Amino acid sequence: MTKLYVVGTGPGDIDLVAPKAMAAIKASSDLVAYGLYLELLGEVCEGKTHHDLPLGEEIGRARLALDLAASGKTTALISSGDIGIYAMATLVFELLDQQLQGKENHPEWLDVDIEVVPGISAMQAGASRVGAMLGHDFCTISLSDLLTPWETIEKRLHACGEGDFVVSFYNPRSKKRDWQINTARDILLQYRPGSTPVLLGRQLTRSDESITLTTLDQLDAKDVDMFTLVSVGNSESRHIVNGNKEWIYTPRGYKKKLV
Amino acid sequence: MTKLYVVGTGPGDIDLVAPKAMAAIKASSDLVAYGLYLELLGEVCEGKTHHDLPLGEEIGRARLALDLAASGKTTALISSGDIGIYAMATLVFELLDQQLQGKENHPEWLDVDIEVVPGISAMQAGASRVGAMLGHDFCTISLSDLLTPWETIEKRLHACGEGDFVVSFYNPRSKKRDWQINTARDILLQYRPGSTPVLLGRQLTRSDESITLTTLDQLDAKDVDMFTLVSVGNSESRHIVNGNKEWIYTPRGYKKKLV
Numbered sequence: 001m002t003k004l005y006v007v008g009t010g011p012g013d014i015d016l017v018a019p020k021a022m023a024a025i026k027a028s029s030d031l032v033a034y035g036l037y038l039e040l041l042g043e044v045c046e047g048k049t050h051h052d053l054p055l056g057e058e059i060g061r062a063r064l065a066l067d068l069a070a071s072g073k074t075t076a077l078i079s080s081g082d083i084g085i086y087a088m089a090t091l092v093f094e095l096l097d098q099q100l101q102g103k104e105n106h107p108e109w110l111d112v113d114i115e116v117v118p119g120i121s122a123m124q125a126g127a128s129r130v131g132a133m134l135g136h137d138f139c140t141i142s143l144s145d146l147l148t149p150w151e152t153i154e155k156r157l158h159a160c161g162e163g164d165f166v167v168s169f170y171n172p173r174s175k176k177r178d179w180q181i182n183t184a185r186d187i188l189l190q191y192r193p194g195s196t197p198v199l200l201g202r203q204l205t206r207s208d209e210s211i212t213l214t215t216l217d218q219l220d221a222k223d224v225d226m227f228t229l230v231s232v233g234n235s236e237s238r239h240i241v242n243g244n245k246e247w248i249y250t251p252r253g254y255k256k257k258l259v
Numbered sequence: 260m261t262k263l264y265v266v267g268t269g270p271g272d273i274d275l276v277a278p279k280a281m282a283a284i285k286a287s288s289d290l291v292a293y294g295l296y297l298e299l300l301g302e303v304c305e306g307k308t309h310h311d312l313p314l315g316e317e318i319g320r321a322r323l324a325l326d327l328a329a330s331g332k333t334t335a336l337i338s339s340g341d342i343g344i345y346a347m348a349t350l351v352f353e354l355l356d357q358q359l360q361g362k363e364n365h366p367e368w369l370d371v372d373i374e375v376v377p378g379i380s381a382m383q384a385g386a387s388r389v390g391a392m393l394g395h396d397f398c399t400i401s402l403s404d405l406l407t408p409w410e411t412i413e414k415r416l417h418a419c420g421e422g423d424f425v426v427s428f429y430n431p432r433s434k435k436r437d438w439q440i441n442t443a444r445d446i447l448l449q450y451r452p453g454s455t456p457v458l459l460g461r462q463l464t465r466s467d468e469s470i471t472l473t474t475l476d477q478l479d480a481k482d483v484d485m486f487t488l489v490s491v492g493n494s495e496s497r498h499i500v501n502g503n504k505e506w507i508y509t510p511r512g513y514k515k516k517l518v
Contacts, residue, residue: 015282018379020274059513084386086511090394093508097499110501116387120277120377127343128375135349137415139398139424147512156396159422163415165398240356242369249352252345253406254318
């Protein structure tokens with residue numbers, strides 16, 4: 001058998017890794033992942049062959065995982081969060097698709113038994129840490145214009161505004177990209193109030209987690225880096241303060257029944 | 260101490276329940292949940308006091324959980340999926356908000372230590388079972404107009420179309436609501452091709468799971484019930500067939516680098 005597990009390991013806290021993900025890693029001889037992810041996972045990774053590739057080498061990483069599995073090694077391709085959300089899973093299937101179209105020369109990939117194991121994504125970790133920010137319809141938008149034309153991203157920002165979706169921004173900023181998050185803010189401000197609650201969640205559920213609650217008009221690139229999840233409420237999201245605890249929630253509409 | 264865990268237990272498969280969720284249930288003396296969820300969880304629920312309330316009694320369930328915790332009983336309010344996504348978490352904070360505004364008479368609720376534990380949501384289970392459907396920007400829309408005016412839902416359907424988001428429909432149909440999913444389909448067909456891949460995932464990751472891959476123009480309410488997740492691809496999502504395996508993935512845009 002030739003098996004490839006495509007595994008999401010959640011936001012960081014090892015207690016948020018599904019047993020199914022752990023079992024997939026245990027069953028594998030070879031792990032393809034950033035070193036940092038494996039450090040968070042601890043001893044389950046011991047004794048496995050670890051294949052690391054530099055950041056930016058996503059295609060190489062997906063190819064390597066397919067090659068290893070095709071060669072008979074049970075392999076786990078691992079990313080944090082949900083590997084199906086802005087992560088490696090889609091690249092595996094994109095490569096498979098290329099092979100099916102005859103644009104690759106790796107027929108052995110087609111014999112690999114692929115199993116995807118989902119994980120808890122950053123937006124969910126963030127929402128849970130501040131209450132229930134994703135309580136009603138929401139969307140996610142990646143602000144990286146490396147693979148997606150900025151016009152497409154801008155169109156989605158306007159659609160998000162029009163639809164009054166709660167929105168979580170992935171890849172809000174990197175060393176080379178610093179203006180997108182402020183532009184996103186300015187577009188959303190055309191649709192919802194400056195007082196709209198915003199979550200900045202950095203290194204969520206990890207030992208160096210930091211959580212900042214702010215408002216849309218105060219959102220600024222200077223407070224955001226590549227480890228930050230930015231979630232913006234919809235026009236009904238509420239920021240509430242109970243003593244020294246602060247929460248953000250997005251109501252589903254029970255209010256009329258409550259009062 | 261007075262503690263309320265608000266816990267999501269994932270789509271159904273016990274191996275997709277986070278250890279943190281299990282630990283929260285173990286630590287609780289009282290569980291507030293539908294009976295079915297607890298059956299799926301098995302022995303961790305043994306010896307606990309189980310408080311069930313009929314479907315539709317969501318407000319009562321949230322009140323009861325706050326009351327139990329405030330009375331000193333460590334309590335877990337449980338739902339399947341992610342309890343922060345179209346589920347009970349937001350109601351707990353809505354009630355807390357009402358109390359903070361003096362519209363309730365339960366000051367004891369304000370002393371409850373609330374902790375939300377996220378879970379894997381149905382859209383993630385569905386996406387992983389068919390490949391990588393959520394590989395790029397996506398949104399979720401609940402089609403239930405019990406709490407949300409249909410005009411709002413319709414506005415979001417158009418925004419989803421304009422923004423070319425992958426979309427997962429929650430609450431697509433119930434016994435009393437049968438037309439919404441077909442209307443949603445007709446709206447999306449104004450924006451994306453009839454051949455757009457669609458996933459119908461029923462009872463995902465459970466023993467009676469069924470998964471159907473179809474297309475937007477074939478989507479019909481007759482194939483959907485209240486246990487079905489409906490996910491519709493964006494205009495670039497691909498349905499591929501490899502022997503007897505079928506997949507849907509949504510590319511992130513690596514293609515230009517691949518070829």
